[in-house]
Amino acid sequence: MADLLIETPEGLGCPSGRFVIDPLLPVERAVITHAHGDHARAGSNFYLCQTDCAPLLRRRLGADARIQTLAYGERLSIDGVTLSFHPAGHMLGSAQVRLEHGTSGVWVCSGDYKREPDPTCLPFETLRCDVFITEATYALPIFRWDDPAAVAGAILDWWTGNAGKASVLFCYALGKAQRLLAELLRKTDRACFIHGALEIPCEVYRAAGVKLLPTRLIGDEKRFAGELVLAPITARGSPWMKRFGDFETAFASGLLRVRGTRRRRGFDRGFVISDHADFQGVLRTIAETGCSRVLVAHGYRDALSRYLREERGLDARAVSLLREPDAEGD
Amino acid sequence: MRRFAALYEALDSTTSTNAKVAAMVAYFHAAAPADAAWALYFLSGRRLKRLITPRLLAVWAIEETGTPPWLFDESSGVVGDLAETVALLLDAVPRRAAELFSRPGRADGSLEPVMLPLESAGIPKTGAADLPLAGLIEGLLLPLRDADEAAKRAAVTGLWAALGVRETFLLNKLVTGELRVGVSDTLAVRALSIRAGLAPAVLSHRLMGTWTPGAALFEDLLRPGASETDHSQPYPFFLASPLQEAPDVLGDRALWLAEWKWDGIRAQLVRRQGTAWLWSRGEELITDRFPDLHDLARALPDGCVLDGEVLAFAHGAPLPFAVLQRRIGRQKLTPRILAEAPAAFMAYDLLEENGTDLRTLPLHERRARLKRLVSQAAQERLTLSAPVTAPSWEALAAERAHSRERAVEGLMLKKLDSAYLVGRKRGDWWKWKIDPYTIDAVLLYAQPGSGRRATLLSDLTFGLWDAGVLVPVAKAYSGLTDEEVDALDRWIRQHTVERFGPVRHVEPVHVFELHFEGIAESTRHKSGIAVRFPRIARWRIDKTPPEADTLAALRAMIRA
Numbered sequence: 001m002a003d004l005l006i007e008t009p010e011g012l013g014c015p016s017g018r019f020v021i022d023p024l025l026p027v028e029r030a031v032i033t034h035a036h037g038d039h040a041r042a043g044s045n046f047y048l049c050q051t052d053c054a055p056l057l058r059r060r061l062g063a064d065a066r067i068q069t070l071a072y073g074e075r076l077s078i079d080g081v082t083l084s085f086h087p088a089g090h091m092l093g094s095a096q097v098r099l100e101h102g103t104s105g106v107w108v109c110s111g112d113y114k115r116e117p118d119p120t121c122l123p124f125e126t127l128r129c130d131v132f133i134t135e136a137t138y139a140l141p142i143f144r145w146d147d148p149a150a151v152a153g154a155i156l157d158w159w160t161g162n163a164g165k166a167s168v169l170f171c172y173a174l175g176k177a178q179r180l181l182a183e184l185l186r187k188t189d190r191a192c193f194i195h196g197a198l199e200i201p202c203e204v205y206r207a208a209g210v211k212l213l214p215t216r217l218i219g220d221e222k223r224f225a226g227e228l229v230l231a232p233i234t235a236r237g238s239p240w241m242k243r244f245g246d247f248e249t250a251f252a253s254g255l256l257r258v259r260g261t262r263r264r265r266g267f268d269r270g271f272v273i274s275d276h277a278d279f280q281g282v283l284r285t286i287a288e289t290g291c292s293r294v295l296v297a298h299g300y301r302d303a304l305s306r307y308l309r310e311e312r313g314l315d316a317r318a319v320s321l322l323r324e325p326d327a328e329g330d
Numbered sequence: 331m332r333r334f335a336a337l338y339e340a341l342d343s344t345t346s347t348n349a350k351v352a353a354m355v356a357y358f359h360a361a362a363p364a365d366a367a368w369a370l371y372f373l374s375g376r377r378l379k380r381l382i383t384p385r386l387l388a389v390w391a392i393e394e395t396g397t398p399p400w401l402f403d404e405s406s407g408v409v410g411d412l413a414e415t416v417a418l419l420l421d422a423v424p425r426r427a428a429e430l431f432s433r434p435g436r437a438d439g440s441l442e443p444v445m446l447p448l449e450s451a452g453i454p455k456t457g458a459a460d461l462p463l464a465g466l467i468e469g470l471l472l473p474l475r476d477a478d479e480a481a482k483r484a485a486v487t488g489l490w491a492a493l494g495v496r497e498t499f500l501l502n503k504l505v506t507g508e509l510r511v512g513v514s515d516t517l518a519v520r521a522l523s524i525r526a527g528l529a530p531a532v533l534s535h536r537l538m539g540t541w542t543p544g545a546a547l548f549e550d551l552l553r554p555g556a557s558e559t560d561h562s563q564p565y566p567f568f569l570a571s572p573l574q575e576a577p578d579v580l581g582d583r584a585l586w587l588a589e590w591k592w593d594g595i596r597a598q599l600v601r602r603q604g605t606a607w608l609w610s611r612g613e614e615l616i617t618d619r620f621p622d623l624h625d626l627a628r629a630l631p632d633g634c635v636l637d638g639e640v641l642a643f644a645h646g647a648p649l650p651f652a653v654l655q656r657r658i659g660r661q662k663l664t665p666r667i668l669a670e671a672p673a674a675f676m677a678y679d680l681l682e683e684n685g686t687d688l689r690t691l692p693l694h695e696r697r698a699r700l701k702r703l704v705s706q707a708a709q710e711r712l713t714l715s716a717p718v719t720a721p722s723w724e725a726l727a728a729e730r731a732h733s734r735e736r737a738v739e740g741l742m743l744k745k746l747d748s749a750y751l752v753g754r755k756r757g758d759w760w761k762w763k764i765d766p767y768t769i770d771a772v773l774l775y776a777q778p779g780s781g782r783r784a785t786l787l788s789d790l791t792f793g794l795w796d797a798g799v800l801v802p803v804a805k806a807y808s809g810l811t812d813e814e815v816d817a818l819d820r821w822i823r824q825h826t827v828e829r830f831g832p833v834r835h836v837e838p839v840h841v842f843e844l845h846f847e848g849i850a851e852s853t854r855h856k857s858g859i860a861v862r863f864p865r866i867a868r869w870r871i872d873k874t875p876p877e878a879d880t881l882a883a884l885r886a887m888i889r890a
């Protein structure tokens with residue numbers, strides 16, 4: 001029984017279907033799990049992605065890119081390999097890739113995923129499979145996420161508590177920002193400001209029917225006292241910040257679970273919220289797939305695969321793919 | 331406890347001084363006096379004695395959660411702190427999930443959970459997270475001091491089961507004696523003074539020395555009006571700020587007192603009620619460490635307090651600080667040591683005379699009284715810090731250039747009309763130190779730093795050339811920017827040659843310019859030399875290891 005997916009210099013490749021999932025280098029056929037920059041790279045000839053992912057992917061790749069879409073659950077046969085996308089709960093249009101081919105059994109590549117509720121996308125769908133390829137961005141037992149609604153409540157408290165100054169909340173511009181805006185909408189309808197980098201992602205989300213807090217693009221305004229501003233972390237310390245006068249900063253990321261990171265980053269506040277599965281989330285998912293073999297692709301690969309081997313009796317190993325060190329959209 | 335945990339987090343998560351003070355003021359208003367007294371105990375930098383080692387806490391947490399020890403270590407490498415790793419782990423691993431992921435063949439060996447009889451300590455189990463800070467410390471933790479390991483474990487794991495993640499983290503820091511709160515004690519005093527509506531000086535005086543937290547203490551602190559505190563108490567020290575520029579900026583030379591900056595132990599000699607006490611700047615009572623100063627203290631009139639420097643002094647001249655340091659390091663003061671490093675008190679200032687607080691008088695007035703008092707006492711081991719009389723800033727700079735030969739660290743410049751203030755207030759008192767010693771050394775070893783840089787390899791050891799080999803000479807952890815520390819951390823992780831526990835031996839590639847304040851022979855150091863206050867001045871990316879300095883060059887500085 002041949003392996004359906006193998007490590008190649010281009011990424012996780014399917015020799016039978018002649019495609020590569022989230023290729024690192026340009027290939028003929030690219031299957032994209034979601035639109036974050038570390039998964040969706042330009043240069044390939046053909047792209048296949050989930051329907052809601054396509055507008056975001058198009059923004060990244062340009063008008064000329066050849067993109068084919070597939071709805072969740074819809075099946076496509078590629079050189080005899082049956083492929084379908086299933087919700088991964090990571091962001092709008094994020095997908096697990098399910099593959100089935102002859103005697104190789106069912107393989108599922110998770111892409112980035114999480115198990116916590118997220119109003120901007122469908123919840124993670126558990127799939128039974130023989131081989132599961134999981135990410136491990138936060139797969140250490142110290143990582144556990146709080147209820148996102150509680151985090152949104154803490155953000156709102158921080159915002160309303162900063163009456164006399166601007167509250168500048170840094171977060172990843174695609175995915176995390178919209179998730180925060182959607183969570184906040186459940187608690188308030190007060191508009192907030194956004195940095196230009198968030199404008200298009202918010203438009204795409206709204207066009208897909210996702211309800212977000214009303215937003216105003218930062219223009220020539222001078223008064224930001226009492227306002228919430230969402231901005232990408234790259235704006236921190238840039239001249240762009242000068243307009244806010246008196247302000248507090250916060251950062252929303254799973255990284256901030258660790259006190260040393262919170263302190264070293266030096267934000268006034270840290271909100272622990274992540275779009276990747278925490279340790280228990282990863283373990284629960286693996287258990288639910290019923291798989292006997294696990295490949296661990298990102299993050300704490302060695303630790304998770306060793307844990308699965310020694311403590312769970314699974315056939316698990318780390319796969320090494322060339323990849324930038326930090327996961328995007330954490 | 332929940333309230334104190336919230337205060338801790340507020341202080342920990344902001345860099346704004348105003349926000350820190352506001353959080354403390356709010357806490358002092360809301361907390362019960364007994365809890366507030368303990369909070370103040372920690373805010374002023376005091377700690378509980380260690381009850382349990384961090385490693386033992388880790389072992390308990392590993393067993394309670396069924397975490398493989400290697401996975402715990404992997405996690406603690408990411409967190410950089412055992413007490414925090416334990417708290418995060420207990421929070422993240424559902425303890426009943428043990429059977430969900432039970433290790434094959436370990437089923438019978440599973441641990442019976444030991445629960446603390448919280449009810450017997452008068453604390454309802456469900457409300458444990460809200461148990462008062464004072465109740466937790468006095469009722470549960472302090473009694474554990476003489477308990478055996480099983481009892482300690484039962485108490486701690488019982489609390490773990492009842493507390494949230496923030497409270498668990500604090501508990502772990504408390505029992506390991508590692509609780510550090512991110513404020514200076516001046517800031518805590520400022521907050522308390524706002525709460526009490528009293529001058530900060532009154533409160534810092536009331537807070538000096540040793541005290542036992544309790545509701546009565548806290549209420550005493552808030553008592554309006556000047557207080558009749560313990561007679562042994564010194565005054566809060568007034569500290570000078572470093573002068574970074576030429577002293578011309580201070581204006582007319584004639585308005586300033588210049589004196590040598592002696593390199594000893596800054597101290598206050600308190601003479602009241604027929605007894606004498608000697609306090610170090612760290613508010614430590616050091617009377618017993620200096621029996622050779624007792625005679626001179628008894629010769630002083632009652633009701634006076636002197637500010638000055640304890641020095642090792644022989645034949646009318648001060649000895650290098652290293653001599654005094656050797657004496658401090660000894661457990662027992664033998665006659666030989668006392669003879670080798672006899673102490674003297676160099677007086678700078680007079681803070682109290684005839685039981686009257688003189689601190690608001692101008693310095694020239696206090697100095698006149700001090701001079702009279704020192705000469706009347708006529709004690710060999712009590713001297714007045716003599717003014718350096720060079721008439722112009724230029725002449726003074728010329729004198730300062732000879733500081734090293736005099737075994738002083740430079741000059742102190744004090745405004746003649748200045749009051750004796752509290753803490754480090756810029757403007758009236760300056761320390762004009764001589765430039766530090768400088769060497770170029772090669773990075774040899776690295777290990778994780780502490781505090782803010784606990785996750786980074788920022789505790790560095792540097793070496794100099796000796797007969798073709800690099801010999802370690804100094805450890806330094808400060809002086810680099812955050813960016814440099816990050817970059818160096820990454821480089822070290824990729825270029826570790828060998829590991830001994832937390833210590834990594836790295837390829838000798840990077841040269842750093844180190845500054846330090848003093849240098850002395852030492853038998854305790856491999857290099858035979860001990861340097862004082864080494865710090866990193868800059869990363870010499872322009873230099874290669876062969877261009878670094880030699881041990882011989884460093885040794886030559888001792889004699890210079």
Ligand SMILES: [Zn+2]
Pocket residue numbers: 034036039090112328329
């Ligand atoms: Zn992603």
